[in-house]
Amino acid sequence: MRKTHRPLTTVALALSLFMAALEVTVVSTAMPTVVGELGGIQSYAWVFTAYMLSSTITVPIYGKLADLYGRKPIILFGIGLFLAGSIASGLASSMGMLIAFRTLQGLGAGAIQPVALTMIGDLYTMEERARVQGAFSAVWGVAGLVGPVTGGLIVKYLSWHWIFFINVPVGMxxxxxIVAFFHEQVQHKPQQLDYAGAGLLCAGVVALLFGVQGVGTNLWALPAALVLLVAFVQVERRAPAPVIPMTIFKHPAIAISSVAGALFSAAMFGATTYVPLYVQAVLGGSPTTAGGMITPMIVGWPLAALFAGKLLLRTGFRPLIVGGLGLTVVGTTLMALLLKQDAPLFALQVAMALFGVGLGFASTALLIAVQTSVGWELRGVATASNMFFRTIGGVLGVGLMGGVMVSRLLADPTIPVEAANALLGPERGHASIPEATLRTLSGALTSGLSINFWLICLFAVGAFIAGLFFPRVQRNAGTPVATEAAAAPH
Structure with a gap:
């Protein structure tokens, strides 16, 4: 059997995570312009939630498949699907097509990050992983720096379609x-996929998403989601190989980390989705300026994660968790207060930086505490479950805020949807909008987005309160204090 070339395989895995990181900032920067050209501002949130939902639900399934059939075929399948979705998204000519192709892109992304992190675990010892983590943190930091600028330049000088094409050469x-330099010897295990559990989880989360952003029309989905998720829990308790073992939540550290992770992720994904929209649509900023508002948060996260791994040796988990989540409350409160017509953008960037630094400290400590709370045989499942709840929180948070924004736009029947779309066009379309309509539209958007920013603050406060109940977890001397997963903003 040929030997794996570890350095080049590591480069490949870093590139795969770079694609995922770049996707966050570039698409957030360009989305207001996309709405201006394609229309469909009422579906704005679905471009993000469709991608996040499809990638999140498939994470535990891909993890099981990687155990059954090996890492290599699963990550190659994920990269191929991600690239197909990227190309199709770039060719989309309507908002409906873009949402469908983003779903396809997310189905591929669901394999990339968890399998890449699993491969790092296969390639490196515990001691080596602490050093490799620094490089993977730098990947997210670089993507956070270049993403908004790249997205803004692409929209300005080329076309929004190219924001989806730029990942194609990186993915290829x-x-x-990986094909050339990663080789593995697969030991097939007699496991079966929990199809019933996976199906109920998917249906339950989709129903919940429809319910929270239903704007009064889809509230029927909330009781349906409750029934489906209760059925999921019952199936998981009996399944021989459950998607999410319910027993791990008997550990207080895991249960509280799941709640806190879901809440701070709702705040984080809400900020990356709606701050660029506010800056471009309400404040009149350029796509580059809009994307630049979230750069301090995305860069602050991995930088703080690097320091968090070292501070854990001295402070333990609770100070970093409580202190980090406290910083997120300060940052999101300032953000909600500063997002006004006459607000200095630099002050907003400082608020976003505080938010990101707080997330970096708290998320790292929470994830490593989860890994410390269980033995080796449950560590992978516990880590995957924690990541799952973080992303589900982001999906539902963005969906809820999308419902709030649309409800404010629909509250005034005199505002035509076409005017809202034109407001976000390349030239902001002001010439085609009557002045009275423009004032009414701007007021409705400002009202809806202001509510969203206070919701972001509320999510951060909820995560902080959950963090106050975090138990005192003893960190074993042999436990690694930094992991590549902890430094990545999921």
Whole structure:
């Protein structure tokens, strides 16, 4: 059997995570312009939630498949699907097509990050992983710096379609490196996928998402979601190989980390989705300026995660968790107060930086505490479950805020949807909007988005309160104090 070339395989995995990180900032920067050209501002949130939902629900399934059939075929399948979705998204000519192709893109992304992190665990010892983590943190930091600028330049000088094409050469290079340099000997395990549990989880989360952003029309989905999720829990308790073992939540550290992770992720994804929209649509900023508002948060996260791993040796988990979540409350409160017509953008960037630094400290400590709370045989499941709840929180948070924004726009029947779309066009379309309509529209958007920013603050406060109940977890001397997963903003 050929030997794996560890350095080049590591490069390939770093490139795969770079694609995921770049996707966050570039798409957030360009989305207001996309709405201006394609229309469909009422579906704005679905472009994000469709991608996040499809990638999140498939994470535990891909994890099981990687155990059954090996890491290599699963990550190659994920990269291929991600690239197909990227190309199709770039060719989309309507908002409906874009949402469908983003779903396809998310189905591929669901394999990339968890399998890449699993491969790092296979390639490196516990001691080596602490060093490799620094490089993977730098990947997210670089993507956070170049993403908004790249997205803004693409929209300005080329077309929004190219924001989806830029990942294609990176993905092709990643695919080729893994094919050529990663080799494994698969030990097939007699496991079966929990199809019933996976199906109920998918249906329950989709129903919940429809319910929270239903704007009064889809509230029927909330009781349906409750029934489906209760059925999911019952199936998981009896399944021989459950998607999410319910027994792990008997550990207080895991249960509280799941709640706190879901809440701070709702705040984080809400900020990356709606701050660029506010800056471009209400404040009149350029796509580059709009994307630049979230750069301090995305860069602050991995930088703080690097320090958090070292501070854990001295402080333990609770100070970093409570202190980090406290910083997120300060940052989101300032953000909600500062997002006004005459607000200095630099002050907003400082608020976003505080938010990101707080997330970096708290999320790292929470994830490593989860890994410390269980033995080796449950560590992978516990880590995957924690990531799952974080992303589900982001999906539902963005969906809820999308419902709030649309409800404010629909509250005034004199506002035509076409005017809202034109407001976000490349030239902001002001010439085609009557002045009275423009004032009414701007007021409705400002009202809806202001509510969203206070919701972001509320989510951060909820995460902080959950953090106050975090138990005192003893960190074993042999436990790694930094992991590549902890430094990545999921």
């Amino acid at each position: 290079l990643t695919f080729a490196l």
